[in-house]
Amino acid sequence: DQQVKQNSPSLSVQEGRISILNCDYTNSMFDYFLWYKKYPAEGPTFLISISSIKDKNEDGRFTVFLNKSAKHLSLHIVPSQPGDSAVYFCAASARSSSNTGKLIFGQGTTLQVKP
């Protein structure tokens, strides 16, 4: 049973336009959410996070939106650049569990930004 789902395996966007990556979760206990980017032959790189007390967090070109009622979060990249082409993972954790820091990851979405 997958608790974090990224239903779009891939996304293609033109350079300069907005990229929107989506993630859904099922566990209402999740209260901390993260997005990671991964290039081939490298480990995931942390991009941005959001706590459940917020509904938006922004860092430069990256904005994460959290809709708790819908159990949905999204990552917006504006403007998209060719260097953003990578696999993007969303992840979630529940602070109220055993506090082990266990992250549950989605399957990933491959973003291609075309010049």
Add this chain to the structure above:
Amino acid sequence: ETGVTQTPRHLVMGMTNKKSLKCEQHLGHNAMYWYKQSAKKPLELMFVYNFKEQTENNSVPSRFSPECPNSSHLFLHLHTLQPEDSALYLCASSQETTDRPQHFGDGTRLSIL
């Protein structure tokens, strides 16, 4: 440079071999993690260490044996592995186990013959 270094980057071993994966973090973090990523599957947590104490074992078979001698070093000892254990093994660290991002190394690509 992520601050988390994993060695070796690639490892090929037979099912009867014993080998160890090493992870070192230079970020001053207190928590370290082992994850496994099999083909076409999400990253899956294996173990968590917080201040050198193991706080999570995600039902990992005993042929995987972690060791955390201090907050900067984490090992994964491997013995009698199976072909289905072939995967990318990722190490991560974080300042604390809650509400802090985990920072990953580049992983060890393990192939079991």
